[in-house]
Amino acid sequence: MQGLSPDTHSLAVKMHRLQLWLDGSELPATSMRHVIGANATVIVDPTSNSPAASLNRNAMRLTGAPALGAAELQRMAALFDEAGVDRHFVWLSPGPGADVVREWLVARGAVKVPWTRYPTLLHAGQIVEPRASALRVREVGRREIDAAEMREGHDAILEGYLPSLGRPGFQHFAAYSQDQVIATAALAHFEDMAYLTYACTAEAHRRRGAQTALIAARVAAARKLGCRVITSQTLTMLEDSYANLRRAGFNEAYEREVYECRAHAPDSR
Secondary structure: OOOOOHHHHHHHHHHHHHHHHHHHHHOOOOOEEEEEOOOEEEEEOOOOOOOOHHHOOOEEEEEOOOOOOHHHHHHHHHHHHHOOOOEEEEEEEOOOOHHHHHHHHHHOOOEEOOOOOEEEEEEOOOOOOOOOOOOEEEEEOHHHHHHOOOOOOOOOOOOOHHHHOOOOOEEEEEEEEOOEEEEEEEEEEEOOEEEEEEEEEOHHHOOOOHHHHHHHHHHHHHHHHOOOEEEEEOOOOOHHHHHHHHHOOEEEEEEEEEEEEEOOOOOOO
């Protein structure tokens, strides 16, 4: 890709490896994962058909397309047809060969998601103190979460948070209002990178500063671990999430392009 900086490409490759590692706690038994080279992964799950890219597990994740031509890309896409999957998404991070992917996507009738952007954010390094709050934030484990009766479907917990409890490389945090858990979030530590993820606040307690405090706690934990890179990802349509990260010192490093593909769309053969 013309104009692609080495730092941006290096971060995108790191994020691809991070996602492969996260799959260990995120993917259910119904999902089948195909790793193709260092920069391409296909997830196929016939039970997942959400129209929202972030909620649909059927995905091609590409960091550019080194050594991948249209024929290999089509073989990857055929995995969805073979499994009877009607809708999947292509997540394209910056890297060499990204133009090859875009041309192939146009040829098969893929549509770029128009209503939001999917930025990857990188912490700039400065300490940003959260505003004073009556909320308490602390690191928690399975015992604290069980005591708070945090079950799947609780509106202060995001899918993926519970399965990652106790998994090496994760730290979990909760924000309390008096003795009630009103928000949760996690920090994943992989290689030299820290990743802020699984942030969720109960609807009745939003705009009280819980996520701002949880971001600050996780950045502090990442620094204590000695992580050289602190990252997060969100959607710009999640305005509060995006604004919280920016206020906490995160800047956009690059944007993932996301395309929706449907069965029987024209292909490049």
